[in-house]
Amino acid sequence: MTTATPRRPLELFGVDGLLTDEEREIATTVRRFVEDRLKPNVAEWFESGTPPRELTQELGSLGVLGMHLQGYGCAGTNAVSYGLACLELEAADSGLRSLVSVQGSLSMFSIYRYGSEEQKQQWLPRLASGTAIGCFGLTEPDFGSNPAGMRTHARRSGGDWVLNGSKMWITNGSLADVATIWAQTDEGIRGFVVPTDTPGLTATKITRKLSLRASVTSELSLSDVRLPASAELPEARGLGAPLACLNEARFGIVFGALGAARDSLESTLDYASTRVQFDRPIAGFQLTQQKLADMTLELGKGYLLALHLGRLKDAGRLRPEQVSLGKLNNVREAIAIARECRTILGGSGITLEYPALRHANNLESVLTYEDTSEMHTLVLGQALTGLSAFRG
Known part of the structure; x- marks a missing residue:
């Protein structure tokens, strides 16, 4: 019987040679964190449905929250490095990678791309460090693949905005300190930066899940949530x-x-x-x-x-x-x-x-x-x- 040296699957493709030294170093660093901190515990978190909140700060210290953004405490890596970090994190669990994706690519990116300088300064450094958690409210109970049909509405009231509606399947929702909420207005779809302690905003954790159990998923309800004009994302116009x-x-x-x-x-x-x-x-x-x-x-x-x-x-x-x-x-x-x-x-x-x-x-x-x-x-x-x- 012929024997050969066993290989890991991706070794057969010689993929390490396609990466830069920095990209390999980032992937190795995240993989080490995954092996030491996440994999030994993820089965328990999955079974209990309760990932620890402090994990977000550990991920912030690792530098993966909003890592592909520039400034405001973000690492400023290239897209490939961010992708490799996502790969290593999901080798632990999709729910843990989802936490990082929602924090960096939805919550932080929405503020980074469309927010005012005041909004960026207020939230991005805290979100990058993991001392604050963000979520992204777009999907609704009746509008998933068709977000243009959303029923959440924002109306002007003097110099304020008043939001009413609900959002569903929101990752990090019950943990979040800030939510990016998308709503219909008389002027089209707009985005709002909403601290989750704002009166009228409630988050309910979705339980009995068979999937993404090591991730917190929630429903957000907005009942006459009053926001100042400064809460609107000034550069976000339309779907x-x-x-x-x-x-x-x-x-x-x-x-x-x-x-x-x-x-x-x-x-x-x-x-x-x-x-x-x-x-x-x-x-x-x-x-x-x-x-x-x-x-x-x-x-x-x-x-x-x-x-x-x-x-x-x-x-x-x-x-x-x-x-x-x-x-x-x-x-x-x-x-x-x-x-x-x-x-x-x-x-x-x-x-x-x-x-x-x-x-x-x-x-x-x-x-x-x-x-x-x-x-x-x-x-x-x-x-x-x-x-x-x-x-x-």
Whole structure:
């Protein structure tokens, strides 16, 4: 029998040689934090549904909150480095990467891109350090894929704004110190920076989840929430503003989902190398090797796609439909990998001792948040044909 030195899946693609020294160092630093702090505890957090609040400050000290933004206490890294950090964080758990994505690419980015200097100075340094937590209120109970139909409304009252409505599936909502809330106005869709202790704003934690259990998800209710004029995001005009924020978050998912896939595959490789059936490790059987080889191919192709999109983003050439392409492919393949890994793990795969099924459960949410696979498919269809199929 011929033997060879075992390789980690991405080693076969030689991907480290495609990164700069700084990018490799950032990925290594985040991976070390994940191995030392997150992985030993994440199964417990998933089972209890209670990730520790102080984790946000630890992530702030690590430098990953808003790390791709410039100034205001942010690290100012390139897009590829941010993507690699998302990959490493999601190797622990999609819910923990979601915390970072919502904080940096939705809450912080909305203020960074559309806020006043006063709003930036007030919130961005605290959010970057993790001493404050942010959330992003766009999705509503009846309007997910169609945010243009939102019913949350803001009306002028003297020099103030008064907001009424509700937001659903809001990551970090019950933990947040500040919320970016999007609302219809007589002048079109506008964004507002809302401290969560504002009278009339309540957050209710969503329980009994089967997915993203190591992440806090909430419903926000707004009842006559009165805000000063200075709470409005001055540069946000129309639906394009929140959609641009979502595009930032989707970019992180393109990389992040691969972390869940990589962790599932690597842990399954280790299991298959030691699990003996019929007097030999199951890794030595042809059908198992076919599964491992097929999963490695999809993981590697997804990584190369993510890296290419990251380089385009850093060059200022990344288009929204390309982000849709990356999210559609990489999440779809990641969840397939996690599910296939579970089959190799057998009965052990349904326990929290191994991460594959936890990753698969989480990816069920990643598959549909920041727009569903169906929506991204139609984005690509429109790009290919020039015809919109979103209605009719």
